[in-house]
Amino acid sequence: MFEGLNLLVSENAADRIAYARDLWPRHHLAVRQGRKLGEPRAVVWPRSTEEVAQLMRWAGERGVPLVPFGAGSGVCAAVSPTSDAIVVDMKRMARWRRLDTAAPSLDVESGHMGVPLEERLNREGLTLGHFPSSILCSTVGGWVAARSAGQASAYYGKIEDMVTALECVTGKGDVVTLHHRTTGPSLVPLIVGSEGTLAIVTSATLRLHPLPSTRAFAAWSFPTTEVGWEAMREMFQSGLRPAIARLYDPFDAMLAKQGSVKKRGVIPHAPGRGSTVLRTLLRKPRALNALLESRPFAAMVGGAMLVVIFEGPSSATDASAASEIALAMRGRDEGEGPARRWLEHRYSVSYRQSPAVASGLFVDTMEVAAPWSRLGALYENVLRAVGPHVFIMAHFSHGYADGCCIYFSFAGSANDGGPWDEACERTYDRTWKSALDAVVAAGGTIAHHHGVGRSKAPRMDKELGSDGVRAVHALKRAFDPKGILNPGVLVPPVSPFPYPERW
Numbered sequence: 001m002f003e004g005l006n007l008l009v010s011e012n013a014a015d016r017i018a019y020a021r022d023l024w025p026r027h028h029l030a031v032r033q034g035r036k037l038g039e040p041r042a043v044v045w046p047r048s049t050e051e052v053a054q055l056m057r058w059a060g061e062r063g064v065p066l067v068p069f070g071a072g073s074g075v076c077a078a079v080s081p082t083s084d085a086i087v088v089d090m091k092r093m094a095r096w097r098r099l100d101t102a103a104p105s106l107d108v109e110s111g112h113m114g115v116p117l118e119e120r121l122n123r124e125g126l127t128l129g130h131f132p133s134s135i136l137c138s139t140v141g142g143w144v145a146a147r148s149a150g151q152a153s154a155y156y157g158k159i160e161d162m163v164t165a166l167e168c169v170t171g172k173g174d175v176v177t178l179h180h181r182t183t184g185p186s187l188v189p190l191i192v193g194s195e196g197t198l199a200i201v202t203s204a205t206l207r208l209h210p211l212p213s214t215r216a217f218a219a220w221s222f223p224t225t226e227v228g229w230e231a232m233r234e235m236f237q238s239g240l241r242p243a244i245a246r247l248y249d250p251f252d253a254m255l256a257k258q259g260s261v262k263k264r265g266v267i268p269h270a271p272g273r274g275s276t277v278l279r280t281l282l283r284k285p286r287a288l289n290a291l292l293e294s295r296p297f298a299a300m301v302g303g304a305m306l307v308v309i310f311e312g313p314s315s316a317t318d319a320s321a322a323s324e325i326a327l328a329m330r331g332r333d334e335g336e337g338p339a340r341r342w343l344e345h346r347y348s349v350s351y352r353q354s355p356a357v358a359s360g361l362f363v364d365t366m367e368v369a370a371p372w373s374r375l376g377a378l379y380e381n382v383l384r385a386v387g388p389h390v391f392i393m394a395h396f397s398h399g400y401a402d403g404c405c406i407y408f409s410f411a412g413s414a415n416d417g418g419p420w421d422e423a424c425e426r427t428y429d430r431t432w433k434s435a436l437d438a439v440v441a442a443g444g445t446i447a448h449h450h451g452v453g454r455s456k457a458p459r460m461d462k463e464l465g466s467d468g469v470r471a472v473h474a475l476k477r478a479f480d481p482k483g484i485l486n487p488g489v490l491v492p493p494v495s496p497f498p499y500p501e502r503w
């Protein structure tokens with residue numbers, strides 16, 4: 001089948017299974033049920049832009065779909081190949097092409113993983129300033145394609161603010177280098193967030209910063225989450241730009257105060273008595289949520305908590321300006337401890353999905369955003385819509401002068417009759433449907449940084465309008481006339497969608 005293609009290729013069953021999915025939790029539920037996910041026909045590992053171009057031309061001539069793959073850490077089914085597709089793993093393209101210390105910027109190949117990139121930059125006295133919680137298991141190309149945000153996006157920006165140029169191979173097999181332009185249209189923003197549907201990114205030139213010389217840490221408790229986000233809004237609108245600003249609702253704050261949600265988390269490591277108790281509790285999420293949202297509970301655990309870290313020469317002054325705002329808004333000073341602990345555990349994110357799923361539960365997250373004026377409606381709408389189905393908590397991160405992202409975490413289990421696994425899937429689908437409906441009704445956006453994939457593509461007409469969807473299809477025709485690049489992702493019509501009947 002691969003004659004004429006001089007590439008590292010595998011049709012091995014283990015490789016095909018390993019590359020059949022990303023980390024969309026819905027896939028875990030399907031696997032728990034024993035369902036097979038769509039395996040690609042093969043996996044390839046190109047080593048150069050020329051090899052990517054050669055592959056693209058070969059696939060175009062034969063109409064073979066290609067699914068670009070970074071590290072598969074996406075959580076929206078943006079990597080979900082059909083049986084005729086070839087997955088293109090970019091991780092063998094991980095060279096530094098040019099470090100410009102005067103700019104400063106770095107042209108780096110797209111398969112470079114996050115942690116080694118940041119560590120090497122730090123040795124040069126530099127930082128990219130991009131710290132997604134998944135930095136251990138994601139690539140530059142994945143960040144660009146999924147429009148990623150790091151934990152310090154308020155200060156350094158999202159990935160789209162860092163990219164100054166992209167080398168890409170379009171669906172026609174053409175190698176193009178796109179630059180941010182100061183006149184006329186700039187094509188870089190078309191590729192950022194295109195989720196592998198327009199081109200394969202082979203390298204990105206990224207803005208860099210000197211490593212921060214100083215940091216200032218602070219944290220305050222607030223009687224309610226709402227007072228907390230008002231303080232956060234005031235800080236951003238007064239011109240402050242904390243690198244980190246995270247507001248935890250009372251339950252999330254209680255876990256954060258203990259050190260880290262992840263170290264002492266609520267999700268069991270393995271099936272056992274703990275998981276049986278949790279499963280039983282999660283059959284009645286409404287009562288659990290009502291208890292945890294109540295004022296007496298908030299008072300008992302010390303309320304919501306805002307953690308901030310400022311970086312750079314003005315960090316101490318900025319922290320005291322933030323403190324003035326917080327204290328004027330009934331904030332209680334919690335000292336530096338919570339922010340310092342947060343930094344220490346910044347990447348201890350919960351990779352405990354598999355044990356949770358094996359325990360008969362599911363966990364997932366939803367990161368949505370709205371202007372400050374609609375943030376309250378967004379928060380309330382989602383809690384009301386989702387509360388009957390799952391246990392839910394939230395933190396507010398990625399603040400800006402005009403709005404903020406709310407990051408909901410939820411845990412659920414089967415809460416109606418029938419076989420356990422199927423009932424669990426029904427709860428999961430009901431949860432997401434209600435949550436996304438609630439976001440749209442509140443005037444929020446359905447994703448802030450996790451991307452769209454297949455899981456949210458059916459909703460994109462609500463975000464873009466029908467003309468917007470048509471415009472994306474027109475772009476697709478221009479960049480990828482044969483339609484071979486990651487078909488089915490990003491915008492409707494969505495075909496194939498793995499779980500169409502209930503979504």
Ligand SMILES: Cc1cc2nc3c(=O)[nH]c(=O)nc-3n(C[C@H](O)[C@H](O)[C@H](O)COP(=O)(O)OP(=O)(O)OC[C@H]3O[C@@H](n4cnc5c(N)ncnc54)[C@H](O)[C@@H]3O)c2cc1C
Nearest residue numbers: 070071072073074078133134139141142145148149196201
């Ligand atoms: C525990 C956890 C925490 C997370 N935290 C964050 C976070 O803090 N911030 C955040 O933004 N995201 C986060 N994510 C989501 C995920 O890590 C990001 O979406 C990340 O950008 C995906 O990178 P990846 O290399 O794994 O890409 P993949 O998952 O492999 O691919 C993602 C998309 O990009 C496309 N793609 C990949 N490489 C290329 C390329 N070279 N050219 C063209 N298209 C390409 C794929 O086709 C797919 O559409 C988290 C995920 C997990 C599991």
